[in-house]
Amino acid sequence: MAIKVIGSARATCTQRIIAVAKALNVDLEIETLDMANRAHKSPEYIKNYQPFGRIPVLVDGDFQLFESRAICRYLVHKYQNKDTIQLIPEDLQQSSLIEQYISVEMSEWGTCIDKYVYETVFKKMFGLTPDEEKIAELRKAAEQVLDVYNQMLEGKDYLLGDKYTLADICHLPYGQHAYNAGLADVFDAPSRPNVARWWKNISSQPSWQATIAN
Ligand SMILES: N[C@@H](CCC(=O)N[C@@H](CS)C(=O)NCC(=O)O)C(=O)O
Structure with a gap:
């Protein structure tokens, strides 16, 4: 029986x-949860699946797990083996570096890129008016954060060097929306060649392209 994820194939955290x-x-x-009709806020869903009323939730037999990054780690630890891609290498130092970059994704990247996506993409979806002043501020913040990414990615194809890992995947859902919603010139700026190379490498992965083709 396939593992089930309650969510939406078009939602960022489910896409991760x-x-x-x-x-x-x-x-x-x-x-797929009927979010348009607020199924994620129903008392039954909150009691039985996700106490904050959000998606996604993994259901594997009797075991349930929420928080997309925790679910990603669960899938890697359950299914990764010597014949698969190594999304979390066994080596302690390498796997710790992955945790470092996932924390950076949640904090530094998330506070500008995710918020930029909320202002430019999600607000329109929810019938709200984007705040242009905020968008300009978030663009500036994204430029500063990507300047640091450009330094971190010096001489590397991926965050861990030559390997595509979970650290890269965690950046893709919001990064893709941001890229498509006005930050392509920030990602691809000649002053940030390492970011441009990294973004091309990770966003062109067939598994990511198949994820967003749905
Ligand atoms: N940190 C959580 C965030 C979950 C989250 O915010 N999910 C969004 C969809 S991508 C959601 O459920 N939004 C509806 C809401 O917050 O009411 C995770 O990574 O799973």
Whole structure:
């Protein structure tokens, strides 16, 4: 029986999980939640699946797990083996570096890129008016954060060097929206050649392209 993820194939946090499953060649059953009718805020869903009323949630038999990055790690530890891609290498120092970059993704990247996506993409979806002043501020913040990424990525194809790992995947969902919603010139700026190379390398991965093709 395939592992089930309650979420939406078009939602960023669910896409993070789908990208991992596709990279590992694992079948996932996506049970789409009717978010338009606020199924994620129903007392039944909050009591039984996600106490904050958000998606995604993984259901593997009797075991349940929420928080997309925790779910990604679960899939990697359950399905990665010597014949699959190594999304979290066994080596302690390498796996610790992955944790470092996932924390950077949640804090430094998330506070500008994710918020930029909320202002430019999600607000429109929810019928809200984007705040142009805020968008300009977030663009500036993204420029500063990507300047640091450019230094971190010096001489590397991926965050860990020559390997595509979970650290890269975690950046893809919001990065892709931001790139498509006005930050392509920031990602591809001649002053940030390392970011441009990295972004091209990770966003062109077949498992990511298959994730966003749905
Ligand atoms: N940190 C959580 C964030 C989950 C999250 O914010 N999910 C969004 C969809 S991508 C959601 O459920 N939004 C609806 C809401 O917050 O009411 C994770 O990574 O799973």
